[in-house]
Amino acid sequence: MISLKGCHFPKVAVLYAVYFYLRYTVSYRDLEEIMAERGVRVDHATLNRWVVKYSPIVAARAQSKKRPTLSSWRMDETYIRVRGKWMYLYRAVDKAGNTLDFMLSERRNRPAAARFFAKALSSNEIPSKIVIDKSGANAAGIREVNKILNRFGCPAKIQTVRSKYLNNLIEQDHRFIKRRVRHMCGFKSFRSASATLDGIEVANMIRKQQFPSNTTSGFQLFAEIAG
Secondary structure: OOOOOOOOOOHHHHHHHHHHHHHOOOOHHHHHHHHHHOOOOOOHHHHHHHHHHHHHHHHHHHHHHOOOOOOEEEEEEEEEEEOOEEEEEEEEEEOOOOEEEEEEEOOOOHHHHHHHHHHHHHHOOOOOEEEEOOOHHHHHHHHHHHHHHHHOOOOOOOEEEEOOOOOHHHHHHHHHHHHHHHOOOOEOOHHHHHHHHHHHHHHHHHHOOOOOOOOOOHHHHHHHHHO
16 A cells, blocks of 8 residues: 655555556646645645656556456567667566556567566566567566576476567557657656556556556546555
């Protein structure tokens, strides 16, 4: 459960502001006006702090609450500008398009790919195969993960499939993330970028209906995940 100790605003107001920013194409100043119209006076700098602080916590909880995913993965990375430099958002979905995991990295190389696969495996079952593009770094990352699994006595080997056609699924899935980021003023730090992207991914998972719930409200589901 998310703790708002020391926060001078109701929990529902904080979570509403965070979800609204992550889900819709609004700026922090726009959100400041929206919250004021609802009787909550909070400046845009505070809204930014809320998003950066609480998004990673909700994202971590979301991984344990999402529905089981399929064993055939699609993995790719997309570009995100941070401090005026291009960085890499590693992402993976299953063959049904359900989000598996995500990780922002300053570099696109074998160690980064291996870290991402290790992160994805920690919150999902071991896949039977992973579809990637022609990236040698991603293929090397899968080989490294297979070596680690073998050392732990796992007899199964993750199959690597290189197919641009099959990977179109995740390239299309990047669009929601890119569309939301495009309307922002840009990320000033790696920490704020990583935290905000974590939250945007959760909003995307809610849109995909990846969580078992009786509610049809995106915000209510976000609040349930937050606890």
